[in-house]
Amino acid sequence: MGLSIGIDVGGTKIAAGVVGADGKIGARAQRDTPADSTDETAQAICDAAAELIKEHEVEAVGIGAAGFVSSDRSTVLFAPNLAWRDEPLGRRVSEVLKVPVVVENDANAAAWGEFAFGAAKNVEHMVCVTVGTGIGGGVVIEGELLRGAHGVAAELGHMRVVPGGHRCGCGGRGCWEQYASGRALVREARAQAESGSLAAAQMLSVCGITDSAELTGPMITEAAAAGDPCAVELLDDLGRWLGEGLASIATLFDPSTIVIGGGVSAAKELLLKSAQVAFEKNLPAKANRPHPSFGLAELGNDAGIIGAADLARRPAGR
Amino acid sequence: MALTQALTIGIDIGGTKVAAGVVDPEGNILDRLRRDTPTKDPRETEDAIAEIVHDLESRHDVIAVGIGAAGFVDGTRSSVLFAPHLAWRHEPLRDAVERRLGLPVVVENDANAAAWSEWRFGGGQGESHLVCVTLGTGIGGAILNDGALQRGKFGIAGEFGHMQVVPGGHRCECGNRGCWEQYASGNALTREARELALSGSPVAHNLLRAADGDPRKINGPMVTELAKDGDPVAVELLEDVGRWLGIGLANLAAALDPGTFVIGGGVSDAGELLLAPAREAFKRTLTGRGFRPEARIVRAVLGPEAGMVGAADLAREEATWLRRVRVKTTAVTAKTAARSGRSTRLERAARKSVGRRTGMRTAAPDPERELQDETEV
Numbered sequence: 001m002g003l004s005i006g007i008d009v010g011g012t013k014i015a016a017g018v019v020g021a022d023g024k025i026g027a028r029a030q031r032d033t034p035a036d037s038t039d040e041t042a043q044a045i046c047d048a049a050a051e052l053i054k055e056h057e058v059e060a061v062g063i064g065a066a067g068f069v070s071s072d073r074s075t076v077l078f079a080p081n082l083a084w085r086d087e088p089l090g091r092r093v094s095e096v097l098k099v100p101v102v103v104e105n106d107a108n109a110a111a112w113g114e115f116a117f118g119a120a121k122n123v124e125h126m127v128c129v130t131v132g133t134g135i136g137g138g139v140v141i142e143g144e145l146l147r148g149a150h151g152v153a154a155e156l157g158h159m160r161v162v163p164g165g166h167r168c169g170c171g172g173r174g175c176w177e178q179y180a181s182g183r184a185l186v187r188e189a190r191a192q193a194e195s196g197s198l199a200a201a202q203m204l205s206v207c208g209i210t211d212s213a214e215l216t217g218p219m220i221t222e223a224a225a226a227g228d229p230c231a232v233e234l235l236d237d238l239g240r241w242l243g244e245g246l247a248s249i250a251t252l253f254d255p256s257t258i259v260i261g262g263g264v265s266a267a268k269e270l271l272l273k274s275a276q277v278a279f280e281k282n283l284p285a286k287a288n289r290p291h292p293s294f295g296l297a298e299l300g301n302d303a304g305i306i307g308a309a310d311l312a313r314r315p316a317g318r
Numbered sequence: 319m320a321l322t323q324a325l326t327i328g329i330d331i332g333g334t335k336v337a338a339g340v341v342d343p344e345g346n347i348l349d350r351l352r353r354d355t356p357t358k359d360p361r362e363t364e365d366a367i368a369e370i371v372h373d374l375e376s377r378h379d380v381i382a383v384g385i386g387a388a389g390f391v392d393g394t395r396s397s398v399l400f401a402p403h404l405a406w407r408h409e410p411l412r413d414a415v416e417r418r419l420g421l422p423v424v425v426e427n428d429a430n431a432a433a434w435s436e437w438r439f440g441g442g443q444g445e446s447h448l449v450c451v452t453l454g455t456g457i458g459g460a461i462l463n464d465g466a467l468q469r470g471k472f473g474i475a476g477e478f479g480h481m482q483v484v485p486g487g488h489r490c491e492c493g494n495r496g497c498w499e500q501y502a503s504g505n506a507l508t509r510e511a512r513e514l515a516l517s518g519s520p521v522a523h524n525l526l527r528a529a530d531g532d533p534r535k536i537n538g539p540m541v542t543e544l545a546k547d548g549d550p551v552a553v554e555l556l557e558d559v560g561r562w563l564g565i566g567l568a569n570l571a572a573a574l575d576p577g578t579f580v581i582g583g584g585v586s587d588a589g590e591l592l593l594a595p596a597r598e599a600f601k602r603t604l605t606g607r608g609f610r611p612e613a614r615i616v617r618a619v620l621g622p623e624a625g626m627v628g629a630a631d632l633a634r635e636e637a638t639w640l641r642r643v644r645v646k647t648t649a650v651t652a653k654t655a656a657r658s659g660r661s662t663r664l665e666r667a668a669r670k671s672v673g674r675r676t677g678m679r680t681a682a683p684d685p686e687r688e689l690q691d692e693t694e695v
C-alpha cells in the first residue's frame with residue numbers, strides 16, 4: 001500500500017495529511033471551513049488535497065465528515081453542522097482531483113484509526129467513542145467497520161438515555177450526547193455558575209474569567225487539573241454519564257476494548273476514572289461475564305485523518 | 319441418505335420447560351417432545367436432554383443436536399457462562415452432552431437460535447442487516463449481518479434487554495435499574511396490568527374479571543386476549559409496551575442501522591396492537607429522522623418454536639461441515655470422537671471455521687483448503 005490522503009472536515013477547520021502504510025502522517029495542509037456554502041466547502045477540501053497531491057504520489061483520498069454517509073461511501077445524506085443534504089461529495093472531489101475518493105463518517109474514521117494504528121491495534125471487537133462537542137461512535141466487529149444497512153450505524157451519541165431529556169440537534173430528546181459531551185460539560189458549568197454557587201464562582205476565578213458565558217470545555221479541564229473542586233465534580237458527573245452509556249453499548253456489541261477519544265478525553269484520568277467506575281457498576285450481570293478493557297485513545301486529533309486515509313486504501317472499507 | 323437431507327434435533331431449554339423437535343432441512347418440525355425442566359441442577363438437565371434425544375432418536379435418524387439456552391454462551395459456543403433461570407455457571411454443556419449422546423452438539427443462545435431461524439425460514443429472509451428482538455418474560459436480542467450471527471468478543475453480544483432506557487428506573491434481575499426489558503417485555507405488561515388492577519380503578523374491571531378477581535393471576539396473554547376483544551384498557555397497556563418497544567428500537571437503529579427488525583416472542587402475539595404503536599414511537603424517536611432510510615419493523619412468523627428450529631438448523635450446518643471434513647481425512651467417526659470427548663486438531667479447526675460461518679462471517683474457508691493445510695503440517 002502506498003500513500004493516501006486523509007481529510008478531517010470539522011466545523012471550523014479542514015485538516016488534511018499524507019498518510020503512509022504505517023499510519024504515520026507526513027505532510028499536512030489546512031484550510032478554514034467556509035461558513036455555510038457546500039460548494040465552498042467542497043472547494044476548500046479540494047484545495048487542501050491538491051496542495052498535498054502536488055508534492056506526493058497518492059493512490060486515494062479519504063474524507064471524514066460529521067454526518068450520515070451513504071453505504072457506498074460517496075454521498076453525505078445529512079450533516080448536522082453543515083448544509084449538506086444528499087451531497088455527492090465523493091464524486092465532486094474525485095472529478096477535481098482525478099484520484100479515487102471515499103467519504104466516511106468522521107467518528108468511523110477516528111475509530112478505524114485507533115483500531116488500525118492506535119489504542120486498539122489488532123483488537124477484533126472494539127467500540128470507540130469520540131467525545132467532542134457531541135459524541136461520535138465507531139464500532140469494529142471481527143476486524144470490520146460496522147456500517148449497517150444504510151451506512152449510518154454507530155450513531156451512538158444519539159441513543160436516548162433520558163426520557164424527555166434535553167433537546168438534541170438530531171431532532172430527539174435525551175440523547176446521550178446531551179449528557180456526556182463537551183457541550184454538556186459547558187452547559188452544566190454555566191448552569192451552576194448562574195445558580196450563584198460559590199464553588200462555581202471560585203472555578204470562574206481559577207479560569208480567569210468573570211462571565212460564565214465565556215466558559216469553555218478546555219478551561220474546565222484545566223481548572224480540574226489544577227484541583228478546583230467544582231471543575232473536578234463536573235468532569236466526574238460527565239464521566240459517570242459516559243460510563244453508564246458505555247455499559248449499555250457493551251451489551252449490544254460485546255467488545256473486548258472500549259476506546260475514549262476526542263477533545264474532552266484530554267481530561268484523561270479526571271474523566272476516565274469515574275467513567276470506568278460507572279461502566280463497571282452498570283455492566284449487566286457484571287459478576288458473570290468477561291469485562292472489556294477500557295482506555296484512552298492514542299492518536300489524538302489525528303485519528304480522523306489517519307483513519308480516513310487508511311480506509312480510502314481499502315476497496316471495501318474493511 | 320444425502321447429508322443435506324439429514325434430520326437434526328433442536329432443543330429449547332427454558333426456565334420451566336424443555337421443548338425438543340426433529341427438524342428437517344426446510345425447517346419443518348417432524349416430531350415434538352416436551353418435558354418439565356427437572357431442577358436447576360446441571361446434571362439433571364443433561365439427563366433430561368439425553369432422555370429426550372434417545373426417545374426421538376428411536377424414531378428418527380438424526381445427525382446432530384442443537385441446544386438453545388437462555389443465558390450467556392461463550393465465544394467458542396461450548397459453555398454456558400451464566401443462565402438467569404438455571405444454576406449454570408461456566409457449565410461446559412456441549413462437551414458433556416456430546417459425551418453422553420455420541421452426536422455432535424451445538425450450544426447457542428436462545429435468542430440467537432430464534433433469529434437464525436427467522437433469517438433462514440421466517441420474517442427475516444433475504445435481509446442483509448437483520449436485528450431480531452424476542453419479547454418473552456424478558457427481551458432477547460440477536461444481530462445477523464449478511465446471514466452471520468454477530469456474537470461479539472466473548473459470545474454475548476445482542477443483549478438488548480439490558481440496555482438502560484430509564485436512569486434509576488425499575489430494578490432488573492441483571493443487577494441494574496431501568497433496563498429496556500423492564501419496560502417492553504411480557505413481565506412489564508404483566509406488572510403494569512397488575513398494578514392497575516391493584517389500584518382498584520374501575521377501568522380494570524374486565525382485567526380483574528378475567529383473572530377471577532385476583533390481580534396476582536393477571537398475565538400477559540390475558541391482556542392480549544382482552545385487547546383483541548377491544549377492551550380499551552388492555553389496548554392501552556399494550557400501547558404503552560409498544561411505545562417502549564419503539565423507543566428502544568430507535569436506539570438500536572442509531573447503533574446498528576438494520577434494514578429490518580423482526581419482533582418475536584410471546585408478547586408479539588398481540589400483532590398490530592403492539593407493533594403499530596411501536597412503529598409510531600420509533601418514527602418519533604429515531605435520530606436524524608427524515609434524513610435517513612428507516613428500518614422496517616415486522617412480526618416474526620415462526621412463533622414459539624423458532625428457537626428450537628434455529629438450534630436444529632445451526633446443528634445441521636455444523637455437522638454437515640464436520641462430516642465433509644472427516645470423511646476425507648481420518649477414520650475417526652463422529653461417534654467415537656465425540657465419545658472420547660476429545661476432538662482432533664482438524665475438527666477444532668473445522669469447528670472454528672463453521673462457527674465463523676454460522677457466526678461471524680458469510681464466507682467460510684474452503685474445506686479442501688483446510689484439509690491441505692492440515693496434511694502439510
Ligand SMILES: [Zn+2]
Nearest residue numbers: 158168170175
Ligand atoms: Zn440526538
Ligand SMILES: [Zn+2]
Nearest residue numbers: 480490492497
Ligand atoms: Zn437488566
